[in-house]
Amino acid sequence: MKVKGFFHDIKGTDRILKIRHENIERSNAEKIKADPIRRLAKELHPDKMLLEIVKIEELKWDAKTFRFHVSKSSKVKFIPPFQGGQYISFKFKIGKSYTTRPYSISSAPFEAGDLNEDKPFVEVTIKKKEKGFISEYIWENWKVGSEIEATMPLGEFYYEPLRDYDTIVAIAGGSGITPFHSMAREIVYGKLNAKMKLFYGSRLEKDILFKEEFENLQEKSDGKLQVINVLSDEDSTFEGESGFITSDIIKKYSDIEKSSFFICGPQVMYKFLSKELLDLNLKRKQVRREVFGETHDVYSFVDFKEEAKGKTFNIKVHIGEKTIDLKGYSGESVLTALEKEGIRHDSHCRSGQCGFCRSRLLRGDVYVVSENDGRREADKIEGYFHPCSSYPLSDIEIKIPQY
Ligand code: FES
Numbered sequence: 282m283k284v285k286g287f288f289h290d291i292k293g294t295d296r297i298l299k300i301r302h303e304n305i306e307r308s309n310a311e312k313i314k315a316d317p318i319r320r321l322a323k324e325l326h327p328d329k330m331l332l333e334i335v336k337i338e339e340l341k342w343d344a345k346t347f348r349f350h351v352s353k354s355s356k357v358k359f360i361p362p363f364q365g366g367q368y369i370s371f372k373f374k375i376g377k378s379y380t381t382r383p384y385s386i387s388s389a390p391f392e393a394g395d396l397n398e399d400k401p402f403v404e405v406t407i408k409k410k411e412k413g414f415i416s417e418y419i420w421e422n423w424k425v426g427s428e429i430e431a432t433m434p435l436g437e438f439y440y441e442p443l444r445d446y447d448t449i450v451a452i453a454g455g456s457g458i459t460p461f462h463s464m465a466r467e468i469v470y471g472k473l474n475a476k477m478k479l480f481y482g483s484r485l486e487k488d489i490l491f492k493e494e495f496e497n498l499q500e501k502s503d504g505k506l507q508v509i510n511v512l513s514d515e516d517s518t519f520e521g522e523s524g525f526i527t528s529d530i531i532k533k534y535s536d537i538e539k540s541s542f543f544i545c546g547p548q549v550m551y552k553f554l555s556k557e558l559l560d561l562n563l564k565r566k567q568v569r570r571e572v573f574g575e576t577h578d579v580y581s582f583v584d585f586k587e588e589a590k591g592k593t594f595n596i597k598v599h600i601g602e603k604t605i606d607l608k609g610y611s612g613e614s615v616l617t618a619l620e621k622e623g624i625r626h627d628s629h630c631r632s633g634q635c636g637f638c639r640s641r642l643l644r645g646d647v648y649v650v651s652e653n654d655g656r657r658e659a660d661k662i663e664g665y666f667h668p669c670s671s672y673p674l675s676d677i678e679i680k681i682p683q684y
Pocket of ligand 1: 630
């Protein structure tokens with residue numbers, strides 16, 4: 282009986298498929314060229330775009346703001362929609378290495394939209410790092426008129442009214458101020474319905490980036506934006522707070538229980554703040570931190586294996602049919618080792634979050650910075666890892682996608 286039922290099912294399926302084919306034939310004599318929904322999704326969220334630098338503004342302490350229009354030769358014809366706080370990842374080919382770097386967008390989303398009277402633009406603000414491989418390259422090569430390949434805007438570091446409280450407590454250090462420059466402009470110009478208390482840590486008053494811009498924004502904000510500069514090395518004449526951004530300073534200006542916390546700054550600031558935030562008894566969902574970029578001082582994590590420090594290991598890499606052997610230093614991510622060897626591997630956030638570099642770890646051990654472990658549980662069980670946030674602890678064998 283069961284067998285008969287099975288064949289009945291197959292016969293039934295055959296009949297349904299036939300009817301379906303006939304219906305498709307009848308309904309559309311012309312071939313559909315492309316799925317319009319997919320096409321629209323691709324237009325709104327393209328994998329990459331070509332941007333042209335149209336303006337470069339020099340700021341203090343060796344920082345520059347680069348303004349981009351979409352290049353005429355770009356297949357994408359407009360800047361995809363984004364939220365204040367998101368980043369763009371730029372692609373570089375330097376010598377034999379292919380690499381990427383994510384930078385927060387410092388301009389506001391409305392400035393990239395159709396309603397902008399000027400041509401819509403997007404800006405990033407970059408600080409030149411001493412002996413910074415990429416920033417030195419940018420300073421030498423990015424000129425007005427240069428065309429740069431970039432990803433669409435990405436990242437989870439943005440205000441979401443359904444998830445977040447009305448007030449943003451923004452905590453920034455150094456160039457970590459840039460995403461808040463974007464968010465604050467949205468708030469003050471009435472495009473984002475929220476308030477912001479901005480705590481900005483700098484060494485000296487002269488180091489405060491976007492000082493005048495934030496003063497002007499605060500004045501225009503009708504109480505929606507309050508900027509609290511916290512200076513670690515300034516003398517007592519400065520109007521603001523001195524020292525570091527502590528829980529006491531945050532409590533003094535904020536309603537802790539009714540605020541969402543957004544943190545962006547150097548890794549040393551996260552370490553300091555993690556203790557301060559414990560004092561505030563925040564719920565996990567109240568805190569969001571931007572960590573784009575690799576961990577540079579991985580040896581400073583207490584659970585990093587002492588015996589692996591300073592060592593170099595063999596990395597066997599399988600890409601399609603090819604196998605390549607290379608060396609990887611335990612203080613550098615596996616992604617960096619691949620890039621140094623000229624192996625092209627997709628990457629955007631470089632901090633374990635976006636999943637674009639997802640690969641297989643076939644053999645050996647890696648150290649994964651736990652705060653930057655953005656893998657799904659199933660991926661961990663199946664042996665997937667993110668080379669951008671993983672550091673070799675032994676000889677390893679990996680498999681990466683082919684591009
Ligand atoms: S580049 Fe985003 S997870 Fe590795």
